[in-house]
Amino acid sequence: MYKWPELRKSLSVLVLAGFSLAASAADYSNIGRAATPKEVAAWDIDVRPDFRGLPKGRGSVDQGQQVWDGKCASCHGTFGESNQVFTPIVGGTTKDDVKNGRVAALTGNSQPQRTTLMKVATVSTLWDYINRAMPWNAPKTLTTDEVYAVTAYILNLGGVVADDFTMSDENIAEVQKRMPNRDGMTEKHGLWQTSGKPDVKNTACMKDCLKEVKITSELPAFARSANGNPVEQNRTIGAVRGIDLSKAAVIKVSAPAADEGLKLAKQYACTACHGVKDKVVGPGFAQIAAKYKGDANAEANLIKKIKTGGSGAWGDIPMPPQGHIKDADIKTMLGWVMRQ
Amino acid sequence: MSIQIKKSGLLRRAPENFLDAPLREAITEQGLNDERRGFLRKSFAAATAALASGAAMARPGSMPEDDGDPLILNLQDQAKTLGNPVVMQGYGQPSKFESNLQRRQSPGLTRVPQASVSFAPLQGFFGIITPNGLHFERHHQGWIDIDPAQHRFMINGLVREAKVYTMDDLMRLPSVSRMHFIECGANSATEWGNVAVPTVQYTHGMLSCCEYTGVPLSVLLDDCGIDRKKAKFVLAEGGDGSAMTRTIDIARAMDDVIVAYAMNGEMLRPENGYPLRLVVPGVQGVSWVKWLRRIEVGDQPWAAKDEAIHYIDLQPSGLHRQYTSVQECKSVITTPSGGQMLLEKGFHNITGLAWSGRGKVKRVDVSADGGRSWRTARLEGPILGKCLTRFNMDWNWDGGPAILQSRAIDETGYVQPKINQLREVRGTKSIYHNNAIQSWKINEDGEVSNVQVA
Numbered sequence: 001m002y003k004w005p006e007l008r009k010s011l012s013v014l015v016l017a018g019f020s021l022a023a024s025a026a027d028y029s030n031i032g033r034a035a036t037p038k039e040v041a042a043w044d045i046d047v048r049p050d051f052r053g054l055p056k057g058r059g060s061v062d063q064g065q066q067v068w069d070g071k072c073a074s075c076h077g078t079f080g081e082s083n084q085v086f087t088p089i090v091g092g093t094t095k096d097d098v099k100n101g102r103v104a105a106l107t108g109n110s111q112p113q114r115t116t117l118m119k120v121a122t123v124s125t126l127w128d129y130i131n132r133a134m135p136w137n138a139p140k141t142l143t144t145d146e147v148y149a150v151t152a153y154i155l156n157l158g159g160v161v162a163d164d165f166t167m168s169d170e171n172i173a174e175v176q177k178r179m180p181n182r183d184g185m186t187e188k189h190g191l192w193q194t195s196g197k198p199d200v201k202n203t204a205c206m207k208d209c210l211k212e213v214k215i216t217s218e219l220p221a222f223a224r225s226a227n228g229n230p231v232e233q234n235r236t237i238g239a240v241r242g243i244d245l246s247k248a249a250v251i252k253v254s255a256p257a258a259d260e261g262l263k264l265a266k267q268y269a270c271t272a273c274h275g276v277k278d279k280v281v282g283p284g285f286a287q288i289a290a291k292y293k294g295d296a297n298a299e300a301n302l303i304k305k306i307k308t309g310g311s312g313a314w315g316d317i318p319m320p321p322q323g324h325i326k327d328a329d330i331k332t333m334l335g336w337v338m339r340q
Numbered sequence: 341m342s343i344q345i346k347k348s349g350l351l352r353r354a355p356e357n358f359l360d361a362p363l364r365e366a367i368t369e370q371g372l373n374d375e376r377r378g379f380l381r382k383s384f385a386a387a388t389a390a391l392a393s394g395a396a397m398a399r400p401g402s403m404p405e406d407d408g409d410p411l412i413l414n415l416q417d418q419a420k421t422l423g424n425p426v427v428m429q430g431y432g433q434p435s436k437f438e439s440n441l442q443r444r445q446s447p448g449l450t451r452v453p454q455a456s457v458s459f460a461p462l463q464g465f466f467g468i469i470t471p472n473g474l475h476f477e478r479h480h481q482g483w484i485d486i487d488p489a490q491h492r493f494m495i496n497g498l499v500r501e502a503k504v505y506t507m508d509d510l511m512r513l514p515s516v517s518r519m520h521f522i523e524c525g526a527n528s529a530t531e532w533g534n535v536a537v538p539t540v541q542y543t544h545g546m547l548s549c550c551e552y553t554g555v556p557l558s559v560l561l562d563d564c565g566i567d568r569k570k571a572k573f574v575l576a577e578g579g580d581g582s583a584m585t586r587t588i589d590i591a592r593a594m595d596d597v598i599v600a601y602a603m604n605g606e607m608l609r610p611e612n613g614y615p616l617r618l619v620v621p622g623v624q625g626v627s628w629v630k631w632l633r634r635i636e637v638g639d640q641p642w643a644a645k646d647e648a649i650h651y652i653d654l655q656p657s658g659l660h661r662q663y664t665s666v667q668e669c670k671s672v673i674t675t676p677s678g679g680q681m682l683l684e685k686g687f688h689n690i691t692g693l694a695w696s697g698r699g700k701v702k703r704v705d706v707s708a709d710g711g712r713s714w715r716t717a718r719l720e721g722p723i724l725g726k727c728l729t730r731f732n733m734d735w736n737w738d739g740g741p742a743i744l745q746s747r748a749i750d751e752t753g754y755v756q757p758k759i760n761q762l763r764e765v766r767g768t769k770s771i772y773h774n775n776a777i778q779s780w781k782i783n784e785d786g787e788v789s790n791v792q793v794a
Binding site for chain 2: 028031032033034035039040043044045046048049050052084085086102103104106107108114116119120121122124125128129132133136139140184185186187189191192193194196198199200201202203204205206207208209210213214215216217218219220223224225226227228230232233234235236237238239240241242243266269271
């Protein structure tokens with residue numbers, strides 16, 4: 001409750017506020033502050049196709065391979081060709097593409113899957129993305145030289161640069177002239193600007209628009225239940241119900257995680273590489289449980305392996321270190337894994 | 341339960357003893373006699389039986405046998421018991437009977453849940469506003485929850501002075517609240533080649549529409565003293581692991597783009613960019629950078645990963661179209677739609693959504709015979725630019741097979757195309773920006789399924 005002297009004070013503030021509102025409508029000079037040069041430098045990390053923003057540095061194909069095997073191969077495969085976790089980076093380009101600047105396999109609708117190297121027209125795009133967002137589970141942890149090295153390694157896998165190549169800020173513009181799809185992009189279309197011209201033209205026919213209606217595609221039988229049971233995805237009241245497929249085999253979609261361990265494994269993206277039962281990139285959790293069953297040191301060894309990474313135990317693709325996962329969470333996950 | 345009032349204050353005690361003693365005795369005796377108890381027990385048993393048999397009823401709400409519907413004839417428990425107290429849920433939740441409507445992932449679309457998408461259940465929405473908890477999600481490196489007190493927003497590049505703003509700063513500035521749709525450039529991508537998924541949630545659910553509140557980007561660019569002669573583009577950058585970047589041309593950036601902190605009256609949800617995201621009306625969702633930390637003003641586009649590797653349209657010539665942004669005019673019938681079942685013949689309200697990245701929806705036509713003939717639907721207000729518009733159409737289902745379609749026209753006169761018209765220009769290997777007319781087939785059982793027609 002206001003006492004009178006307080007109320008009088010706040011009233012006078014209101015009067016003042018009204019006055020200043022009328023005096024200057026849009027003076028925001030005390031809102032926000034100047035960014036210091038160091039602050040701008042810390043955040044201004046983008047690199048443009050004209051290489052504006054590119055920091056000085058260098059890295060060789062060999063150095064890139066070392067970084068790759070330790071930090072990239074687990075998701076992208078040893079040769080950048082893996083389709084297990086993400087779309088392949090390497091593949092589908094030829095020597096002629098490097099010469100011509102257009103990826104021939106993109107024409108004629110013949111290529112079912114397009115790799116990064118088939119599409120990317122500017123080497124800056126690769127450099128910038130690796131620098132800002134890779135490795136996937138520890139973004140922005142590569143040094144500038146490592147980013148040069150990994151970029152060089154990817155381009156080497158695609159036959160764009162030689163085995164003994166060292167890429168740097170000084171020769172990156174030369175590399176740009178060898179990008180296989182450097183002339184494969186156009187900005188000349190009407191779908192960028194609001195005022196742009198559409199590329200298709202339908203007419204609003206109202207009567208006798210077709211002689212015959214032909215069904216050209218129907219839902220394949222396997223897809224009918226692939227997204228779960230519609231009866232569970234629709235309201236239980238109203239004009240319609242979801243179709244009940246409960247008698248058919250229904251694939252459960254995004255069911256709530258039954259177990260905390262599985263929930264954490266999903267949260268930390270372990271399930272990107274490990275299936276619950278079967279091998280994906282790495283072994284299935286059930287396979288791990290079977291291998292370490294009865295081993296008294298299993299927990300300690302596996303904690304170490306998760307934190308520092310490992311290779312060779314289950315195949316060629318190494319397990320990257322997961323130092324960011326809390327010990328308690330690792331233990332919860334292992335407890336669940338060993339029950340599989 | 342007893343409530344003790346310690347201090348009477350201004351409250352007056354309830355007049356508990358206003359009845360005289362003999363009358364109280366009579367009421368108590370009546371209330372407890374065996375005949376009356378027996379009646380209550382019987383009606384409880386009947387209510388329980390009605391609940392148990394409910395599942396076996398052929399049609400909900402069909403004519404009851406005998407004297408009437410037990411749900412009417414017998415008092416229900418909720419009418420005879422005390423309900424829950426206020427603020428039992430300080431932040432309210434939907435009814436437990438609505439739990440079927442959830443954001444859902446589509447299996448096989450992505451292999452990593454942090455770089456994935458969840459679809460909004462369009463089949464259950466009303467009107468044009470998406471509830472915040474059901475707004476679709478698309479993340480590139482997992483979602484985060486940033487402490488707003490720790491968040492900073494920077495503008496640099498071709499400006500007189502690079503500036504840093506806190507959330508406090510931004511929320512002091514003049515705000516605007518505008519309703520807009522957001523649609524992922526990959527919405528309906530599964531349907532480019534052929535029919536692939538069963539329901540409207542998965543064909544069209546990377547779509548939401550909210551009232552977004554924030555500061556116009558133009559106000560902030562002016563505050564930093566944007567170089568109006570040299571500035572041609574801005575780069576928006578996120579503060580998450582992916583540090584998502586997208587180029588936006590300057591005309592658009594100075595037009596209706598909002599640096600937004602709220603949607604539908606509350607702060608953004610973490611999955612949608614809390615505490616700050618860009619709102620770029622009419623443009624595919626990837627440009628609406630979440631967890632926005634920086635805008636750089638420049639004179640050239642950036643060719644960032646998601647404008648040079650993804651979100652580009654492959655043409656039959658092998659050339660990719662870069663920087664496709666506009667979400668062109670599109671519509672879809674949400675009820676009835678794929679995976680649903682019509683309960684009865686006779687009257688049905690066909691309803692759906694229409695939108696255009698180039699402005700307002702002018703008209704929506706609906707066909708029930710696969711596109712042979714069309715009737716113009718009712719548009720429900722408000723009809724706003726770059727916003728969802730709800731349409732309704734009266735329809736009597738005669739029990740025979742039907743194919744439902746909707747076709748939207750925007751204020752530029754652009755007519756939503758057929759899938760074959762898109763394929764003629766862009767081939768069959770394109771992925772993004774599929775705004776084709778959607779067809780739903782209804783068979784004699786009332787089952788609705790996803791089809792494509794020519």
